[in-house]
Amino acid sequence: xxxxxxxxxxxxxxxxxxxxxxxxxxxxxxxxxxxxxxxxxxxxxxxxxxxxxxxxxxxxxxxxxxxxxxxxxxxxxxxxxxxxxxxxxxxxxxxxxxxxxxxxxxxxxxxxxxxxxxxxxxxxxxxxxxxxxxxxxxxxxxxxxxxxxxxxxxxxxxxxxxxxxxxxxxxxxxxxxxxxxxxxxxxxxxxxxxxxxxxxxxxxxxxxxxxxxxxxxxxxxxxxxxxxxxxxxxxxxxxxxxxxxxxxxxxxxxxxxxxxxxxxxxxxxxxxxxxxxxxxxxxxxxxxxxxxxxxxxxxxxxxxxxxxxxxxxxxxxxxxxxxxxxxxxxxxxxxxxxxxxxxxxxxxxxxxxxxxxxxxxxxxxxxxxxxxxxxxxxxxxxxxxxxxxxxxxxxxxxxxxxxxxxxxxxxxxxxxxxxxxxxxxxxxxxxxxxxxxxxxxxxxxxxxxxxxxxxxxxxxxxxxxxxxxxxxxxxxxxxxxxxxxxxxxxxxxxxxxxxxxxxxxxxxxxxxxxxxxxxxxxxxx
Amino acid sequence: xxxxxxxxxxxxxxxxxxxxxxxxxxxxxxxxxxxxxxxxxxxxxxxxxxxxxxxxxxxxxxxxxxxxxxxxxxxxxxxxxxxxxxxxxxxxxxxxxxxxxxxxxx
Numbered sequence: 001x002x003x004x005x006x007x008x009x010x011x012x013x014x015x016x017x018x019x020x021x022x023x024x025x026x027x028x029x030x031x032x033x034x035x036x037x038x039x040x041x042x043x044x045x046x047x048x049x050x051x052x053x054x055x056x057x058x059x060x061x062x063x064x065x066x067x068x069x070x071x072x073x074x075x076x077x078x079x080x081x082x083x084x085x086x087x088x089x090x091x092x093x094x095x096x097x098x099x100x101x102x103x104x105x106x107x108x109x110x111x112x113x114x115x116x117x118x119x120x121x122x123x124x125x126x127x128x129x130x131x132x133x134x135x136x137x138x139x140x141x142x143x144x145x146x147x148x149x150x151x152x153x154x155x156x157x158x159x160x161x162x163x164x165x166x167x168x169x170x171x172x173x174x175x176x177x178x179x180x181x182x183x184x185x186x187x188x189x190x191x192x193x194x195x196x197x198x199x200x201x202x203x204x205x206x207x208x209x210x211x212x213x214x215x216x217x218x219x220x221x222x223x224x225x226x227x228x229x230x231x232x233x234x235x236x237x238x239x240x241x242x243x244x245x246x247x248x249x250x251x252x253x254x255x256x257x258x259x260x261x262x263x264x265x266x267x268x269x270x271x272x273x274x275x276x277x278x279x280x281x282x283x284x285x286x287x288x289x290x291x292x293x294x295x296x297x298x299x300x301x302x303x304x305x306x307x308x309x310x311x312x313x314x315x316x317x318x319x320x321x322x323x324x325x326x327x328x329x330x331x332x333x334x335x336x337x338x339x340x341x342x343x344x345x346x347x348x349x350x351x352x353x354x355x356x357x358x359x360x361x362x363x364x365x366x367x368x369x370x371x372x373x374x375x376x377x378x379x380x381x382x383x384x385x386x387x388x389x390x391x392x393x394x395x396x397x398x399x400x401x402x403x404x405x406x407x408x409x410x411x412x413x414x415x416x417x418x419x420x421x422x423x424x425x426x427x428x429x430x431x432x433x434x435x436x437x438x439x440x441x442x443x444x445x446x447x448x449x450x451x452x453x454x455x456x457x458x459x460x461x462x463x464x465x466x467x468x469x470x471x472x473x474x475x476x477x478x479x480x481x482x483x484x485x486x487x488x489x490x491x492x493x494x495x496x497x498x499x500x501x502x503x504x505x506x507x508x509x510x511x512x513x514x515x516x517x518x519x520x521x522x523x524x525x
Numbered sequence: 526x527x528x529x530x531x532x533x534x535x536x537x538x539x540x541x542x543x544x545x546x547x548x549x550x551x552x553x554x555x556x557x558x559x560x561x562x563x564x565x566x567x568x569x570x571x572x573x574x575x576x577x578x579x580x581x582x583x584x585x586x587x588x589x590x591x592x593x594x595x596x597x598x599x600x601x602x603x604x605x606x607x608x609x610x611x612x613x614x615x616x617x618x619x620x621x622x623x624x625x626x627x628x629x630x631x
Contacts, residue, residue: 062580069584076595083606091608091622120581121573169619169626349627476626479607489603496594503587507580 012486013085013478018460019490020077022453023497027071027504029452032146032193033200033235034064035139039132040227046132056220057135058123059516060204063508065120070504075149077493085486089467089477094170096162096179097152104148111141146196147189154185156468157459158253164380166351166370184249191242194235195452198415201232202441202448205422207512209441212432220516225426233419239412244307250462251308251316254469257462259319260398261405262304265291267318267326273303276406279399288392291319292399319398323391334391337470341386344370344379384471396464404454404461411451418444 038060045053079101082090090097118126118134126134155161161178162171173179205228208221251258259267262274265284277297284291305314315329325333347370354363369375388394422441425431431438463469467477577585608618 066580066584069588072588073592073595077599080595080600080604083609084604087607088622088625091618092626117570117573121569125569125572166623167619168615169623345627348623352623352627480625481607485603489599492599492603496591500587500591507583507587511580 006480006483007475009480009483009486010475010478012483012490013081014474016085016486016490016493017078017081020074020081020493020497021460022456023493023501024071024074024078025453025456026449026501027067027074028146029196029199029449030067030203031064031071032142032196033198034060034067034203035135035142036197037200037204037228037231038064039136039139040231041224042132042135044227046128052219052223055516056223059220060224061119062511063207065116066504066508066511068116070500070507074497074500085479085481086467086477087479089472091169092171092472092477093156093468094168095173096155096159096171099173099176100148100152100179104145111137111144115141143193146193150189150192151180151182151185153459154182154188155179156466157188157463158182158184158249159468159471163371163376164383166348166367167355183245184253187242187245187249191239191246192455194239194242195412195455197235198232198239198412199448199452201228201235201419202415202444204228205232205418206442206445209431209438210512211515213435213438213442215432217516218432222426222431225422225431229419229423229426233416233423236412236416236419240416243409243412247307248310254463255317256319256322256394257396257401257458258308259317259322260396260401261458261462263292263294263297263398263402264304264316264318265320267316267321267329269305269315270302270313271304271316272299272301273307274299274402274406276410277402279402288395290392290395290398319395323394334385334388334394337382337385338388338391340379340382341384341388343386344375344383345386347375347379380471382470384466384468384473384476387473387476388465393465396462401458401462404457408451408454408458411447411454415444415448415451 038057041053041057041060044050045057082097115134115138118131119138122131122134159171160182161175162173164170165172179185205225208224208228211217211221247258250261259265262271263277263279264271274294275298278295279292280295282293283289284293302312305316306312308314308316317326317329317331321329321331323334325331325336347366351363351366351370354360354366370380418441421437422431425434425437465473465475467474608621612618612621
């Protein structure tokens with residue numbers, strides 16, 4: 001079935017969405033994290049009355065303002081793409097996606113925008129307490145904005161709280177709270193926001209390190225580093241914890257993604273975690289070039305089993321177990337899932353034909369059957385498998401999943417050490433002597449962005465071929481429009497977003513060069 | 526001042542006994558307060574924008590250009606909503622998606 005779709009259209013549509021989402025994500029994490037850091041700095045100003053903290057707050061607020069302004073509305077492009085390039089998907093998900101996004105727009109975005117004005121315009125016009133409240137509400141509002149889109153994304157990874165209605169051809173929400181408080185959504189929100197706090201802390205330390213290297217505004221830089229290092233350290237520890245919970249979610253709900261990002265082809269009990277590994281150019285399975293052998297790997301015994309199921313000796317299924325099935329451990333084969341998916345599609349086709357031919361009674365009966373909990377659980381939950389004819393396509397890119405996961409984790413561990421060193425050197429009053437560390441701090445900024453992007457690459461590439469886990473493959477989600485139209489808009493976006501990024505970097509660099517001493521550039525946006 | 530005059534217009538000798546001017550001190554008081562608040566907000570934004578530094582003006586220029594490109598050029602010419610443009614009602618849209626879901630080869 002699925003081969004009928006133009007692969008180049010799917011790939012260009014995916015490429016376009018990835019491009020816009022990745023560019024959007026350059027701006028978002030800094031906004032989320034820097035907003036909290038600014039609020040902490042302003043709290044210190046209000047508590048101590050020390051004008052230096054006010055100067056520090058105002059400077060970082062300027063950089064926050066530039067990043068916020070350049071990044072604002074870049075996410076709207078993604079919504080345009082849903083309507084044009086992913087119309088089947090957009091219709092199919094219905095209110096499940098619409099409701100959280102509407103809440104995001106109405107509640108969080110307006111809350112954020114209102115209080116941002118007070119943050120920037122209100123320094124000498126409202127009381128200190130009111131200004132501080134506005135700063136905190138901006139930070140909370142920004143993070144609440146992220147909550148809703150992450151809830152929608154989490155639903156795509158683990159669909160819950162809905163029933164498929166064949167009449168409307170849509171998923172209909174039956175429990176808003178189940179969607180909102182799904183463990184996948186909660187962990188995803190906490191992991192994404194805490195990792196954004198880490199990124200923003202690294203940004204503050206990196207820029208402050210530049211001032212120390214230039215022997216400018218050293219007191220300002222040290223104070224900024226102390227706040228960012230403490231906040232960053234706590235956030236990075238929390239990110240590890242939430243990442244661990246997210247990994248467990250993946251092991252339970254997306255076992256193929258879990259096996260792919262660990263390069264686990266054959267499951268077993270007490271599986272070790274590959275701490276570091278490099279793939280060779282040879283395949284373990286000549287029929288599937290996606291499954292490469294390891295050229296080298298360093299494994300920590302039993303850790304993967306514990307990470308997945310909190311049991312050192314638990315069985316972790318590998319890619320081959322998930323494809324071929326494993327009766328001993330109750331793992332259904334892909335072939336069985338495909339049969340069930342095809343049965344669900346056949347029922348839906350029968351409903352469509354009955355509706356078309358005016359056989360109302362038959363159509364109603366089929367609708368009732370399709371919407372019954374038994375059918376939804378036993379057949380419709382495998383609906384997407386009905387489009388799959390080659391089981392190899394059920395495996396995401398192992399190399400991309402593996403490397404993006406390991407780059408993210410290794411950098412995450414480095415960040416913890418980095419924050420500890422930054423705090424130690426600063427509190428000892430010797431950070432200016434550690435020029436190598438200061439240079440490393442500047443170069444850690446792009447590494448933080450790399451780790452953040454890798455997290456999303458793992459999330460999105462790792463769940464392929466699904467756009468909605470087990471329910472809709474990416475190929476079924478795409479709108480049949482001309483590939484050339486998608487190519488044109490891909491390059492248009494590439495130009496627009498690159499221009500925006502250059503504008504942001506230029507404006508930001510200029511403000512960094514001016515520094516916190518300038519009074520003119522730090523009060524308003 | 527104009528608000529004060531309006532608020533206390535009931536007490537002016539020429540308006541005394543004039544039934545066409547309803548005497549509702551409370552509602553007029555709140556109206557006055559609301560107007561004052563509204564004016565304060567307007568002044569707050571006006572002063573904020575007027576005293577904006579160079580970088581603030583630059584980012585606002587970027588925002589305006591960006592929004593123009595997104596909503597006027599991209600949305601209208603490149604990103605029509607496929608289902609809204611091609612189908613007039615939800616029933617037709619759901620039929621189309623159902624057709625795609627059940628026969629992806631077509």
